[in-house]
Amino acid sequence: xxxxxxxxxxxxxxxxxxxxxxxxxxxxxxxxxxxxxxxxxxxxxxxxxxxxxxxxxxxxxxxxxxxxxxxxxxxxxxxxxxxxxxxxxxxxxxxxxxxxxxxxxxxxxxxxxxxxxxxxxxxxxxxxxxxxxxxxxxxxxxxxxxxxxxxxxxxxxxxxxxxxxxxxxxxxxxxxxxxxxxxxxxxxxxxxxxxxxxxxxxxxxxxxxxxxxxxxxxxxxxxxxxxxxxxxxxxx
Amino acid sequence: xxxxxxxxxxxxxxxxxxxxxxxxxxxxxxxxxxxxxxxxxxxxxxxxxxxxxxxxxxxxxxxxxxxxxxxxxxxxxxxxxxxxxxxxxxxxxxxxxxxxxxxxxxxxxxxxxxxxxxxxxxxxxxxxxxxxxxxxxxxxxxxxxxxxxxxxxxxxxxxxxxxxxxxxxxxxxxxxxxxxxxxxxxxxxxxxxxxxxxxxxxxxxxxxxxxxxxxxxxxxxxxxxxxxxxxxxxxx
Numbered sequence: 001x002x003x004x005x006x007x008x009x010x011x012x013x014x015x016x017x018x019x020x021x022x023x024x025x026x027x028x029x030x031x032x033x034x035x036x037x038x039x040x041x042x043x044x045x046x047x048x049x050x051x052x053x054x055x056x057x058x059x060x061x062x063x064x065x066x067x068x069x070x071x072x073x074x075x076x077x078x079x080x081x082x083x084x085x086x087x088x089x090x091x092x093x094x095x096x097x098x099x100x101x102x103x104x105x106x107x108x109x110x111x112x113x114x115x116x117x118x119x120x121x122x123x124x125x126x127x128x129x130x131x132x133x134x135x136x137x138x139x140x141x142x143x144x145x146x147x148x149x150x151x152x153x154x155x156x157x158x159x160x161x162x163x164x165x166x167x168x169x170x171x172x173x174x175x176x177x178x179x180x181x182x183x184x185x186x187x188x189x190x191x192x193x194x195x196x197x198x199x200x201x202x203x204x205x206x207x208x209x210x211x212x213x214x215x216x217x218x219x220x221x222x223x224x225x226x227x228x229x230x231x232x233x234x235x236x
Numbered sequence: 237x238x239x240x241x242x243x244x245x246x247x248x249x250x251x252x253x254x255x256x257x258x259x260x261x262x263x264x265x266x267x268x269x270x271x272x273x274x275x276x277x278x279x280x281x282x283x284x285x286x287x288x289x290x291x292x293x294x295x296x297x298x299x300x301x302x303x304x305x306x307x308x309x310x311x312x313x314x315x316x317x318x319x320x321x322x323x324x325x326x327x328x329x330x331x332x333x334x335x336x337x338x339x340x341x342x343x344x345x346x347x348x349x350x351x352x353x354x355x356x357x358x359x360x361x362x363x364x365x366x367x368x369x370x371x372x373x374x375x376x377x378x379x380x381x382x383x384x385x386x387x388x389x390x391x392x393x394x395x396x397x398x399x400x401x402x403x404x405x406x407x408x409x410x411x412x413x414x415x416x417x418x419x420x421x422x423x424x425x426x427x428x429x430x431x432x433x434x435x436x437x438x439x440x441x442x443x444x445x446x447x448x449x450x451x452x453x454x455x456x457x458x459x460x461x462x463x464x465x466x467x468x469x470x471x472x
Contacts, residue, residue, distance in 0.1 A: 006241075007240075184379075185388065188385065233384060
């Protein structure tokens, strides 16, 4: 039987600007006696990445300021309803209100998305390898709404050491023919899976996923492999 | 630390019309020595639900026949490109080609979506409780594309014993204010999580998720709680 373990890494203090995320993570992993193994995937919420990278701005709580921030952090506004804006960010993500978050942010501030989440993931991964000699995958996660279905789910904003899309194209199915459904966004499935264990404790920015198959690991980036370019997208 | 275990239940023979899915599942769980616990969630792929419920039709492989089947299984066609149709099914799901699948189907046939996946889930759950005296949640899963992002992920088509949306509205965040992001589609996150362990073996229709928090369990249905009605949807 294939088995996957997903462990929320608890006991992490609040992250603030300039914090070394990797130190915070490794300290918590050590305190939990969890250890790290080759081909673990470490997930990090985008919020703590943003905080550690100084992507926190003053926010006076007014609608006008909110509108200005959304405009500044968007490439395009796709839909409007009431206070909700469906935005396309400079990364190409489609989300609500440019991903700007003023919950769990220091009073009078708002947290913006990381500028380059794939790069943040690569740095995190490189530091873990340098300090512990272990090759882990890293996925930066955030919570997005979807079209057509109620409720938000976690998706990947960036990754390193993980191939975001598993291309099953050309894999013969069990009758030797070719599968119709070919490209699985495993990086988003990892983010969604981890969100289930983070649900208990909003303070938990890190989790470890253990037991993913070896072929999930390799080079790739969310920006290149998952973001669908506007030309050719049927829903923009 | 919160921890989740996801186990693919392997060793299940091919499912055909009239098969008793619950017997197949319980036999495989017993053979694996996995057992079932209170508040496990059992996932079942929609394909084997369809097969066991006789939702398999003759299919001659021509484009014309394919078009007829898609029209018959759709309430509306939202977008067209080449052979791809983005459809709204009678259930209200938005997916590709009405979810009709001719991979892993018997030669000359196609598999349609279950008519009422929530009902299929309720029956499965009721039978497990009757035979084993264990209260499990059940989620029927399928593989859908998404808007704006490459790659498919698994989502829930039906459920029983699980509250599909965890409403965090009104939950104070760590500073005592109200969270912005309030309703998490945990049923879809469960489907996505399980897809990661099914990826290794296309024959595996069942998985068990162990370790979900108690408040995930209760009444709910995908049709009522997750499907977004057309009026009010920003992307139809």
